[in-house]
Every structure is written in C-alpha cells, then in structure tokens.
Amino acid sequence: MQLTIGDIHGCLTSLETMFDLVQPSEEDLVVTLGDYVDRGPDSKGVIDRLLELKKTHRFIHLMGNHEIQMIRALETKVDCQRFLSEMCGGKDTLASYGGGFEDVPEAHWDFMRSTELYHEVGDFILVHAGVEAGIAVGDQDSETYYYQRFHSQRAHQSGKTVVCGHTIQGDFPTDLGYAICLDTCAYGGGWLSALDLDSGKIWQTNERGESREMHRDDLAFSTN
Numbered sequence: 001m002q003l004t005i006g007d008i009h010g011c012l013t014s015l016e017t018m019f020d021l022v023q024p025s026e027e028d029l030v031v032t033l034g035d036y037v038d039r040g041p042d043s044k045g046v047i048d049r050l051l052e053l054k055k056t057h058r059f060i061h062l063m064g065n066h067e068i069q070m071i072r073a074l075e076t077k078v079d080c081q082r083f084l085s086e087m088c089g090g091k092d093t094l095a096s097y098g099g100g101f102e103d104v105p106e107a108h109w110d111f112m113r114s115t116e117l118y119h120e121v122g123d124f125i126l127v128h129a130g131v132e133a134g135i136a137v138g139d140q141d142s143e144t145y146y147y148q149r150f151h152s153q154r155a156h157q158s159g160k161t162v163v164c165g166h167t168i169q170g171d172f173p174t175d176l177g178y179a180i181c182l183d184t185c186a187y188g189g190g191w192l193s194a195l196d197l198d199s200g201k202i203w204q205t206n207e208r209g210e211s212r213e214m215h216r217d218d219l220a221f222s223t224n
Contacts, residue, residue, distance in 0.1 A: 001028040002197040004126055006173070006182030007064065007165040008032065010040025010092065014192035015049060017205035022194065026057055031119055033165040033182060034064025034128035034146075036112075038089035040187035041207075044096040047108050063115040064128045065146040065166065071112055074101065089187075117145045120160070124197055129166035130179075131156055150174065150181045163195065173202065175219040 003024055008015055024030055036050065037043035053059065070090065073083035083090035097103040118127040118137060125137050130148035132140055133156050150167035155178035165183040173193050174181045184204065186192040191204035191212075200216035 002121055003030045003194055004163050005032045005194045007035035008046050009035050009038055009187035010043035010046055011186040011192055011207055012042040012045040013207045014186045014205045015046055017209050017211055018192055018194055021211050022203055029058050031060045031126050034062045035066045037070055037093045038066040039092055042096050043093040047111055060119050061115045062128050063117055067112045068146055123160050125160045125162045127164050130164050153179045173219055175216060
C-alpha cells in the first residue's frame with residue numbers, strides 16, 4: 001500500500017480513526033500532504049501522534065502552507081500577525097500547546113522544518129498545493145508547492161498524476177484524471193480523506209468518529 005492523507009488541520013480524532021480503519025503495515029508507505037496544524041482542535045496531538053507513528057511506520061511528511069506560516073511567524077511581526085489571524089487559525093494551534101510559541105516542543109519545530117516539499121512515487125507527484133504544469137517538479141518556485149490552487153492545476157509535463165490537498169473540495173475528493181485533490185475540510189465538519197495510490201481505494205473519517213469507503217473510479221472526473 002502507498003497511502004496518501006490529505007490536510008489534517010489539528011483533527012486528531014479523524015487521524016486516529018483513519019489509522020484504526022486502514023491499519024497500514026510497517027512496510028506500507030504513508031505520505032501526509034501537509035497542513036497538520038491550525039483551525040482544528042488539537043494540532044499538538046496530531047504532531048505528537050505522527051511522531052509516535054513514525055517510530056514504527058514508513059512516513060514521508062510534506063510541508064503545507066500552514067507549517068511554513070507557523071515557522072515564518074517566528075521571523076517577522078507581519079508573519080506573526082498573519083499566523084495569529086482568524087483566517088490562518090494559529091491561535092487554535094498555540095492554544096493546543098498551552099498558549100505561546102515557547103510552549104511548542106523543539107521536536108515539533110524539527111518536525112515541521114524537516115518536512116519535504118514534494119515526493120514522487122511511480123506515476124504520481126505528491127505535493128501540498130500543486131505544481132506548475134510546464135516546469136520540472138524539482139525546479140518549481142517553493143511558494144507554488146505551498147499555495148497553488150487546485151483550479152489552476154493543469155496536466156504536468158511529466159505525464160504523472162498530481163495528488164494534492166490545500167484547496168477545499170466538497171464532501172468528496174476531486175479527480176480530474178491528471179490531478180486529484182484530497183482536501184475535504186476535516187476541520188470544518190467535513191472529512192479527512194486518504195487514497196491508496198496502488199488500488200485507488202479511498203477512505204474518509206471525521207471528528208465524530210465516523211468513516212466511509214469508496215474507490216477512485218467513483219470520483220473519476222468529478223467537479224464537485
């Protein structure tokens with residue numbers, strides 16, 4: 001299994017339910033697409049759990065725009081104000097740690113700083129937000145990996161399918177054939193979505209502990 005998980009946003013119950021449901025083995029690859037923090041109820045709990053799971057499972061964690069915004073919040077006053085704004089949700093993140101940046105463990109800063117910009121596996125490009133179609137995946141402006149919107153995604157020159165999050169879809173992921181978006185708004189009463197790249201199977205879980213399953217074929221070329 002090669003499992004990709006969309007934007008978690010502090011939704012620990014959804015994450016725990018997902019792992020109980022899918023039960024990836026120690027040999028399976030799990031790639032998380034970024035946005036572990038902000039907006040949801042337990043950003044600290046999410047990173048704690050991912051660090052614990054990484055001891056026994058094969059994980060690759062990608063950088064989301066909310067991680068880079070949290071890191072940059074330490075660098076300038078403007079970035080700090082942006083992170084703490086209601087739009088970003090940084091106050092929710094800090095509350096889960098105890099209230100301040102000083103309450104965030106160094107291991108959690110290390111986790112965020114060590115995340116990757118993208119990952120290629122087989123016929124897929126995995127990235128938080130997207131990639132420019134006509135530029136080699138390794139030559140992109142870093143802001144593209146964090147911030148590109150799904151409606152701007154076009155078929156990549158490599159011919160590989162882009163799998164991303166970042167842009168909220170409806171209740172279900174969107175599959176354009178050449179690109180798939182897995183952000184189904186776990187923090188806002190929606191679902192956390194995960195896709196097995198090998199089989200095309202999709203799982204969804206939520207903060208109420210509910211779950212459901214489907215297949216990529218059920219979504220083919222949907223537009224929500």
